[in-house]
Amino acid sequence: MKRKWFYSLCLGLLLWQPNFAQQNSPYAQNKGDVLMPYLSYAVHRPGADLANRFGNNFSLGLGLDWLTAKSNWIFGLNANFLFGNAVKTDVLAGLRTEAGFIIGNNRLPADITLRQRGWLLHAEFGRHFPLSADNPRSGIRITLSPGLLQHQIRIQDDPQQAVPQLLGDYKKGYDRLTNGFSVTEFIGYQLLSENKRMNFFLGLEFTQAFTQNRRDFDFVTRTKDETKRMDLLYGIRLGWIIPFYVGTGGEDIYY
Numbered sequence: 001m002k003r004k005w006f007y008s009l010c011l012g013l014l015l016w017q018p019n020f021a022q023q024n025s026p027y028a029q030n031k032g033d034v035l036m037p038y039l040s041y042a043v044h045r046p047g048a049d050l051a052n053r054f055g056n057n058f059s060l061g062l063g064l065d066w067l068t069a070k071s072n073w074i075f076g077l078n079a080n081f082l083f084g085n086a087v088k089t090d091v092l093a094g095l096r097t098e099a100g101f102i103i104g105n106n107r108l109p110a111d112i113t114l115r116q117r118g119w120l121l122h123a124e125f126g127r128h129f130p131l132s133a134d135n136p137r138s139g140i141r142i143t144l145s146p147g148l149l150q151h152q153i154r155i156q157d158d159p160q161q162a163v164p165q166l167l168g169d170y171k172k173g174y175d176r177l178t179n180g181f182s183v184t185e186f187i188g189y190q191l192l193s194e195n196k197r198m199n200f201f202l203g204l205e206f207t208q209a210f211t212q213n214r215r216d217f218d219f220v221t222r223t224k225d226e227t228k229r230m231d232l233l234y235g236i237r238l239g240w241i242i243p244f245y246v247g248t249g250g251e252d253i254y255y
Contacts, residue, residue: 030137030192033246034067040239042080042205047232050209053176054116054151055086059235065124072128072136074143082118087153090114091174091220095165104161112163115154120207122147122184137192141201145186149209149231150179173219178229180211192243199241207233 042059063078092112095102104110126143130136152175155166166174188203209232213225 030194030196033069035244035246036065036067036241038063038239038241040237042235042237044233044235047234049229050231053089054084057082057084057116067128074126074128076124078122078124080120082151084116087114087116091153102163104158104163106161110158110161110163112158113156115156117154118151120147120149128190135194141188141190143186145184147182148179149182149211152177172215173217177214178211179214180209182207182209199243201239203237205235205237
């Protein structure tokens with residue numbers, strides 16, 4: 001009997017959500033200006049110069065948007081961490097033996113792996129277009145986000161033994177750190193449910209970045225790489241939103 005009461009209490013706590021809006025308030029539903037922190041996840045396919053260096057990658061992001069009540073304008077900021085395992089360019093080929101091994105300081109093959117790492121940092125603005133009069137916060141989300149894209153090759157060391165050629169700043173000669181101005185467009189579906197329990201967006205995004213290698217010297221080419229690059233990303237992004245509804249004058253918050 002005690003277990004049944006305990007399970008019932010746990011289920012009730014999971015389903016319960018606070019609502020501080022008054023019953024007659026026009027903001028008792030999902031109306032008003034909205035502060036929208038969100039967590040997002042994306043899968044990307046690279047294009048142009050980026051496709052020559054990396055394969056498909058993933059992105060974990062944090063964002064904060066402000067959605068206006070009158071015209072449904074969206075303003076915000078977002079940051080996304082990029083990661084992937086497919087590196088097409090073996091920048092360590094010059095360190096390998098004829099059998100393809102990299103020898104560590106104990107004269108045994110070292111387990112060195114290459115990974116993609118990077119980030120996107122953007123300002124964000126756009127608009128939400130309602131599709132239903134019953135729920136005007138359900139509809140098409142379109143945003144344009146200028147900012148910065150950075151990516152590099154992560155050289156993951158063998159924890160059991162060191163490779164002298166890859167110690168300290170020597171890695172910088174191989175990692176091909178690259179960054180530059182970028183623009184990301186997003187179009188998809190956004191839902192802020194009336195009961196506030198389901199709030200998300202899902203859609204397509206496309207990133208164009210005008211980048212360049214930022215290292216002073218590349219150990220592979222034995223020169224400074226000053227090539228202008230065009231890096232593209234095509235992806236699908238899903239975001240989970242925690243909305244906070246703000247009343248007249250910004251004094252009252254409902255969630």
